[in-house]
Amino acid sequence: MSKFGVLVMGPAGAGKSTFCSSLITHLRNNRRSCFYVNLDPAAEEFAHEPDLDIKDLISLEDVMEEMGLGPNGGLIYCFEFLMENLDFLTEALDPLTEEYLIIIDMPGQIELYTHIPILPALVRHLTRTGALDISLCAAYLLEATFVVDRAKFFAGTLSAMSAMIMLEVPHVNILSKMDLVKGQVGKRELKRFLDPDSSLLDDDEMTAGIEDDGPADPTDNAAMMRGSSFKRLNKAVAGLIDSFSMVSYLKLDVQDEDSVGSILSYIDDAIQYHESQEPKEPSDEVELYGEDGFE
Numbered sequence: 001m002s003k004f005g006v007l008v009m010g011p012a013g014a015g016k017s018t019f020c021s022s023l024i025t026h027l028r029n030n031r032r033s034c035f036y037v038n039l040d041p042a043a044e045e046f047a048h049e050p051d052l053d054i055k056d057l058i059s060l061e062d063v064m065e066e067m068g069l070g071p072n073g074g075l076i077y078c079f080e081f082l083m084e085n086l087d088f089l090t091e092a093l094d095p096l097t098e099e100y101l102i103i104i105d106m107p108g109q110i111e112l113y114t115h116i117p118i119l120p121a122l123v124r125h126l127t128r129t130g131a132l133d134i135s136l137c138a139a140y141l142l143e144a145t146f147v148v149d150r151a152k153f154f155a156g157t158l159s160a161m162s163a164m165i166m167l168e169v170p171h172v173n174i175l176s177k178m179d180l181v182k183g184q185v186g187k188r189e190l191k192r193f194l195d196p197d198s199s200l201l202d203d204d205e206m207t208a209g210i211e212d213d214g215p216a217d218p219t220d221n222a223a224m225m226r227g228s229s230f231k232r233l234n235k236a237v238a239g240l241i242d243s244f245s246m247v248s249y250l251k252l253d254v255q256d257e258d259s260v261g262s263i264l265s266y267i268d269d270a271i272q273y274h275e276s277q278e279p280k281e282p283s284d285e286v287e288l289y290g291e292d293g294f295e
């Protein structure tokens, strides 16, 4: 029996939990079953109560108090604890049938995606044949407001690419909070960010016109950000992203159900959800008709 899921990731405040909630609403409106897993040990409030919550295993507050750790160290400890107690996930997810979409809401600490090998190990446990065997899609969210500052946008894109390479599962990248840039950034301009390439930096107002006049004073932060070495660094990062040509974005406006539905259809395709569904029983209305389609 196959299972299906989506792992919702991205930096702090990118809109992960809001996306999970709008996805749940959309699935319910379309009579589809879902199972919501919260893996953020610091999350307190939810629009939809999680079906499984890491806080029932371990809470960040307790860890910080008992172990004397800060919020980021505490989060890493919580994930190490989860990895030692994977039965917590297995027992809850194992009975789910192929009809369910398992939605996993992750915390926003970026070090979880880039620095430590916990996430690949977790994904291997979720997807391994013979274990949970979940056909899993990773969804990486980045705030659309990042497009205003192109250096920030490429830094975010680099973190999305790093997650893609590290996890080795089907992946969709999402520009969230589209409502915040509507009116600020033109449609044609926005389109260039959906398939980013390094030419975006050529006409960047923030760094355009900078001459290569040697290294900036390292104690002057603002000057560093305007300096030519900063421009060269951004060019190099954008060139690296270009050369992999892996990252493109889907647009998300959580207020618009069609937008959520369109992202869901990309996720469904990536995990081949529809291919594995049992044919549904014909409805009563259809049963009024004979096999030849006539009454």
Ligand SMILES: Nc1nc2c(ncn2[C@@H]2O[C@H](COP(=O)(O)OP(=O)(O)OP(=O)(O)O)[C@@H](O)[C@H]2O)c(=O)[nH]1
Residues within 6 Å of the ligand: 010, 011, 012, 013, 014, 015, 016, 017, 018, 019, 040, 106, 107, 108, 109, 176, 177, 178, 179, 180, 252, 253, 254, 255
């Ligand atoms: N305008 C707008 N605000 C949004 C949208 N999505 C989320 N937000 C707001 O952004 C803030 C963060 O949203 P969350 O969904 O909690 O983000 P998150 O990625 O789960 O955050 P962490 O779990 O703390 O990393 C909240 O105040 C949301 O109301 C959106 O599409 N548009």
Ligand SMILES: [Mg+2]
Residues within 6 Å of the ligand: 016, 017, 018, 040, 043, 105, 106, 107
């Ligand atoms: Mg959240």
